Each structure stands twice: as C-alpha cells, then as structure tokens.
Amino acid sequence: MHASITNSTTRYGWGAIILHWLIALIFIGQFGLGFIMVRLTSQRTAFELIQLHKSLGFLLLGLVILRIAWRFGNAAPALPRSVGTLERRAAPLAHLALYAFQLALPLSGWALVSVSMLEIPSLPFNLFLMPNLPLAESDAAENFWASAHWYLAYAGMALVVLHVAAALRHHFQLRDGVLTRMITPSSEDSAE
Amino acid sequence: MYTRILGFAAVAVCLAMPASAAIALGDAAGSYAISPANSSIRFSIGKVGGGGLDGAFGRFKGSIRIDNSDVARSQVNFTIFPESVGTGQGRIDAFLRSDAVFDAADSPEIQFRSTSVTRTSDTTALVSGRLTARGKTFPEKFTAELGGLKAGTIKFHVTGQVLRSRYGMDVGTPIYSNIVDFDMTLTGKRG
Numbered sequence: 001m002h003a004s005i006t007n008s009t010t011r012y013g014w015g016a017i018i019l020h021w022l023i024a025l026i027f028i029g030q031f032g033l034g035f036i037m038v039r040l041t042s043q044r045t046a047f048e049l050i051q052l053h054k055s056l057g058f059l060l061l062g063l064v065i066l067r068i069a070w071r072f073g074n075a076a077p078a079l080p081r082s083v084g085t086l087e088r089r090a091a092p093l094a095h096l097a098l099y100a101f102q103l104a105l106p107l108s109g110w111a112l113v114s115v116s117m118l119e120i121p122s123l124p125f126n127l128f129l130m131p132n133l134p135l136a137e138s139d140a141a142e143n144f145w146a147s148a149h150w151y152l153a154y155a156g157m158a159l160v161v162l163h164v165a166a167a168l169r170h171h172f173q174l175r176d177g178v179l180t181r182m183i184t185p186s187s188e189d190s191a192e
Numbered sequence: 193m194y195t196r197i198l199g200f201a202a203v204a205v206c207l208a209m210p211a212s213a214a215i216a217l218g219d220a221a222g223s224y225a226i227s228p229a230n231s232s233i234r235f236s237i238g239k240v241g242g243g244g245l246d247g248a249f250g251r252f253k254g255s256i257r258i259d260n261s262d263v264a265r266s267q268v269n270f271t272i273f274p275e276s277v278g279t280g281q282g283r284i285d286a287f288l289r290s291d292a293v294f295d296a297a298d299s300p301e302i303q304f305r306s307t308s309v310t311r312t313s314d315t316t317a318l319v320s321g322r323l324t325a326r327g328k329t330f331p332e333k334f335t336a337e338l339g340g341l342k343a344g345t346i347k348f349h350v351t352g353q354v355l356r357s358r359y360g361m362d363v364g365t366p367i368y369s370n371i372v373d374f375d376m377t378l379t380g381k382r383g
Contacts, residue, residue, distance in 0.1 A: 044292035044363045051367070117281060121241045123367050129241045 004185035007074040011181050016074060019067040020182055023102060024160075026060045030105070031157050054113060055124040061106035068099065080176045091166075098163060101156035108149040115141035220341050221260030224380025226270060228252060230347075233272060233376045237356075238369040245284070245368060250276035254304075256346065256380040266309040268319050268336070270378070272302040292363050299326045307331075319350070325359040334374070344382035351375055 006013040012020075030053060037049035076095075079088060113122055114132035117139055122130040135141065170178035233252055238244040254270025274294035279285055289296040306321035315338040323332040334352035341347070354372045356362060362370060 042292070043287050043290040047287070047292060047363055118283060119243070121239055121367055123240055126366055131241075 007077055010077050011185050013185055015070055023063050026056055030056055031153055054122050057106045057109045058124040058130055064102040097159055104152050108152055112145035112149050221258050222382050224256040224346055225383045226254035227379050227381045230379035231377055236373045240367055247277055247279035250278055263311050264309055268306040270304050274302055293361050328359050330358050346380045348378045350378055
C-alpha cells in the first residue's frame, strides 16, 4: 500500500484530512472565541483574546490558502454511487460555499483591523508584524467590516451546521463511507 | 595651539559658572504651585512597526520647592488624576481608565514624590523619587531642564521613561512598548 498523503478517486489522503480537521477546529473555535471576546467585562482579557483571535485568523487564512492549493492538485474523491442526483448537485455547491466562507472570514477580519481607527498592529502569536490591507481608516469603514464579519460568521456557522448534519446523515442514515473517509484514508468506501 | 587656549578659556568660564548660577538659583528659591493651565503632562508609548500611542493627562496638581542653600534638598511632588487621560480616541481612553490599565475608579491618583535632586548642569537636574500607581511604588528618575524664570514663575521641561509593567499595566506588550516616554512642561507659580 502506497503512502496515502494524496487523494485517490475513492478516498481522501492525509493531506486533505489533516487540513480539513485542523481548519474545522480553528474555524469553529474562532466563532466561539469571537462570541465570547466581545461580551467580556474585563477589558484586559478582551484585548488579549482579540489578539489571539487575530493570530488564529491569520493562521486560518494561511491554512485555507494551502488547502485550496492542495485541492487544485488533488481532485476530491467521487461520491458513492448511492448518492442521489439532488445531493450530487448540491454537495459541490455547499463545499464551494464553505471554501468561500473560510476565505471571507479571515479576510473580512483583516479588513476590520486594517480600517480601525484604533490602529492596533497585528502581531500574530507575537512572532511577526502582519501589515494592514491597503484600505482607508474610518469609523464608518470599521462599522461596515465589523458588521460584514459578524454576518459572515453567523452565515458560515449555519453552513457548518448543514455540513455536519449532512455528514451525520451519511454515516447514521445512509450508512455510507462519506464521513469515515474524511477520518482516515484506510477506511473503505462501503458504497464502492 | 590657539584653539587649545580657547578651549582652556571655555573650561575656565564653565568652572566659574556655578557661582553665578547659584545666584540665579538663589533668586529662584521658594515654593511654587504647579499651574495646570500653563503645564502639560504628555506621554508616548511606541508600537511595533513604528508610530505610537500618544496621550496627555488633563488634570494634575503639584508643587516645586527650591532650597536656596542646598539644591539637593529641593523637592518636586505631583499627583496625576488618570481619569483625565486623553488620547483623542474615546475607546482608547475608556480602555486606559479601565482596570486593564489605570483602574482609575479604584486608584484615582498617580503620585510622584522626589527623594533627591542632583544638579547635572547649570540648567538641568536629575530628579529621583518614588512613583506610586495602582498601589505599587518604585524609584524613578526624571530629567528636569530649567526653561525659564521670571516674576515668580518657574518653568521646567521634564522628561523620563517609566516601565509600565512594574505598575501592573503591561497589557498590550509586546505590540505596545513597555516603556512610557514622559514629556512634561511644569510651570510653577510662587505661592
């Protein structure tokens, strides 16, 4: 058996699997962190959590770019033959939308800190200075990007819920290998 | 050789200076109340990538006492009310007043009490003292330069650096420097 780093026509390789779960963990964690950090009474803790949220956001952006590049070089495995026409058409659109949200969330956050009148530099994990996007600072721009980031976060989480529900349906109701093939490459696709 | 003679002459003049300066300081001797209207306490904290956070305290009070016989026994005391901090950005001011930084509600005063004054030149002195903020006291040094003296008014330009981490105000490091640069103009009116 060859090293299963890359995808095959029936299964995901470790590259896609690790990127999927790492991004899933950060993406959902960022939603929770963002929700909490704007509701704290301690301004010090809020400041520190916001900087952590920015650091994780830049990490997420880097991982998502890597993931999209990986996806271009590694076609996703085909869906099991048992999957119906409607789902066969809807799934790629849902996945495309998930990729769009993975990019739009860190980018809108980056835009938000770039236009903020507070001019707080971004120093991801205290390692290096991340420059701002070339956007004009103003309170109006900050309000716009804050709203955009907020709506994208809730819409993105709604899509994540749909994605998780679909995966659970495949596993428990349809009993195919759609969920398990995203857990380990050695899992056999039961529908093949 | 000619320039060397000039150099010697300059040194001789400088050596003669303290006597005349002492006369000037004798004129300055007395107690002064810091006049907030003609004074300012500004600060600046550098940030990564350049630039910094600049602000000022709007309310403070203090006194300067110059001893006519022994300059070293002169005294500078001042109290800053951190509630009056201003940076031009309301959200930053609220952050600075909060318990993240000054905790102005529980620690309404920042106090400096000088312990010694050392003349470093005709017009400059090193002022050592104890700075108290948020219940913590540490020795700090400021450089004071005499900016003017006339008709019962004395003006000093005071600069110094304070490490904010000592006073429990290290939030934001290392994005924002731990060093706070103070730049004060203190104008005293003879009381």
